[in-house]
Amino acid sequence: MSDALRTALDQVRTREVERRDVLRMLGLGAAASAGLPTLTQYAYAQDTAPASSVIAGKSDDLIVHNDRTGVLETPLEMLREHRITPKDLLYIRNNQIREPEGRSTDGASLTGWTIELMGSVAFPRIVDAATLADLPQEEVTMVLQCSGNGRSFFARSVRTRGTQWAHGGMGQVTFRGPKLSALLESFDPPVAPRDVANFVTAEGADQPPEGASRPDFEHSLPIGDVMDGAILAIEMNGEPLSGAHGGPVRLVVPGYYGTMNVKWLSRLRFEAAESNNVNQIPRYRIPNDPIEPGTPIDYTHENSTPNWRQRIKSTIFSPLNEAAVSAGSVEVTGVAWNDGVAPLTSVQISTDNGATWHAAEFDAPTGAYGWHEFRATVELPAGEHRIWSRAIDARGQAQPIDGSILWNPSGYEWNGADYVDVVAS
Numbered sequence: 116m117s118d119a120l121r122t123a124l125d126q127v128r129t130r131e132v133e134r135r136d137v138l139r140m141l142g143l144g145a146a147a148s149a150g151l152p153t154l155t156q157y158a159y160a161q162d163t164a165p166a167s168s169v170i171a172g173k174s175d176d177l178i179v180h181n182d183r184t185g186v187l188e189t190p191l192e193m194l195r196e197h198r199i200t201p202k203d204l205l206y207i208r209n210n211q212i213r214e215p216e217g218r219s220t221d222g223a224s225l226t227g228w229t230i231e232l233m234g235s236v237a238f239p240r241i242v243d244a245a246t247l248a249d250l251p252q253e254e255v256t257m258v259l260q261c262s263g264n265g266r267s268f269f270a271r272s273v274r275t276r277g278t279q280w281a282h283g284g285m286g287q288v289t290f291r292g293p294k295l296s297a298l299l300e301s302f303d304p305p306v307a308p309r310d311v312a313n314f315v316t317a318e319g320a321d322q323p324p325e326g327a328s329r330p331d332f333e334h335s336l337p338i339g340d341v342m343d344g345a346i347l348a349i350e351m352n353g354e355p356l357s358g359a360h361g362g363p364v365r366l367v368v369p370g371y372y373g374t375m376n377v378k379w380l381s382r383l384r385f386e387a388a389e390s391n392n393v394n395q396i397p398r399y400r401i402p403n404d405p406i407e408p409g410t411p412i413d414y415t416h417e418n419s420t421p422n423w424r425q426r427i428k429s430t431i432f433s434p435l436n437e438a439a440v441s442a443g444s445v446e447v448t449g450v451a452w453n454d455g456v457a458p459l460t461s462v463q464i465s466t467d468n469g470a471t472w473h474a475a476e477f478d479a480p481t482g483a484y485g486w487h488e489f490r491a492t493v494e495l496p497a498g499e500h501r502i503w504s505r506a507i508d509a510r511g512q513a514q515p516i517d518g519s520i521l522w523n524p525s526g527y528e529w530n531g532a533d534y535v536d537v538v539a540s
């Protein structure tokens with residue numbers, strides 16, 4: 116597929132150009148439109164290697180954004196089929212990869228794996244990962260979501276650099292493992308963070324690609340949330356943690372964006388300040404104050420915040436965008452979630468571009484960090500319609516109708532109200 120066509124497809128997903136323009140590029144006239152494959156099928160027609168050859172065990176139905184380190188997106192049609200996203204369908208985002216563990220969805224072995232606990236702590240240690248299984252286990256069902264998920268929708272104002280994720284840079288999974296705090300306390304004497312430690316910086320055992328100048332991947336997280344919530348995951352969805360998803364041990368901080376859940380965990384540094392690693396600054400940050408779409412920003416620790424807590428969000432699962440539906444009562448379903456700090460209070464649907472909103476019914480999530488499934492029935496006369504969804508929580512946080520108000524140069528943390536366009540007949 117040519118770059119121009121790829122760009123055009125991205126733009127169609129974000130409705131910048133019309134489907135007919137892409138058909139023209141493909142050399143298909145308007146007369147050919149009847150019985151054409153859907154746009155998503157075009158998107159799968161890629162000249163990248165199939166997902167299963169990038170990471171063994173991944174479904175070839177995944178959209179391959181990068182076939183070297185592995186950046187794989189779950190099509191919405193598949194994401195919506197499962198309450199817990201199975202490992203063959205769960206998205207992958209690798210800046211770099213741990214060989215060989217990262218190349219397979221099989222569980223990775225704890226034998227011989229170690230995690231170093233160091234920095235501003237009394238009694239630093241090297242932990243034998245096999246001992247993690249002997250500690251009390253915590254289980255959390257949560258939305259794992261790339262902070263770039265939905266990046267393609269920023270193109271409604273100004274397109275941003277990076278993988279043009281649609282909706283499928285996320286999934287719902289169940290992680291299990293001991294709490295980090297329990298591990299620290301399990302030693303005699305305990306590994307005690309000192310008062311000066313404000314952040315925990317997590318390193319993975321993956322390496323930058325050979326010859327690459329980019330430094331190793333790491334992230335710093337606020338120590339309070341890490342000590343309260345972090346688990347050292349050794350299982351996912353009831354099985355030993357998949358190597359592709361960070362096995363044998365992954366730092367998991369429920370409510371945080373995927374990027375902060377460092378895979379192939381090899382070291383935790385307790386530190387006074389945030390890391391200056393490129394993945395902490397300027398990558399994976401957004402400005403604290405709104406900026407005009409298209410404006411560059413010089414990131415500092417003070418004027419910006421890392422992609423830590425997930426923004427409130429909803430995603431429509433049905434109908435799919437560009438679906439043909441029968442006029443009359445149409446069922447709208449989807450999922451909504453936030454960072455788990457305050458409960459969701461409502462999920463609302465609009466069919467008049469936000470003039471009026473109707474409450475959808477929604478289920479309780481599996482714990483604070485899972486997604487709520489919602490459903491509503493809307494009445495659609497024959498014609499074209501745009502169906503919107505937005506979620507609101509107990510802190511009064513709501514999805515913006517125009518997600519571009521959170522525009523940032525790298526297109527992180529998209530959480531605009533979702534919509535699909537349908538034709539009722």
Ligand SMILES: Nc1nc2c(c(=O)[nH]1)N[C@H]1C(S)=C(S)[C@@H](COP(=O)(O)O)O[C@H]1N2
Pocket residue numbers: 205206207208209210211212259260261262318319320321332359360361372373374375376377378379
């Ligand atoms: N060690 C390591 N951890 C990592 C990454 C990485 O490249 N290396 N990518 C991060 C990013 S950006 C995301 S979105 C999630 C993706 O998790 P997944 O591949 O298990 O879906 O892993 C995060 N943890």
Ligand SMILES: [Mo]
Pocket residue numbers: 208260261262263373374
């Ligand atoms: Mo990510």
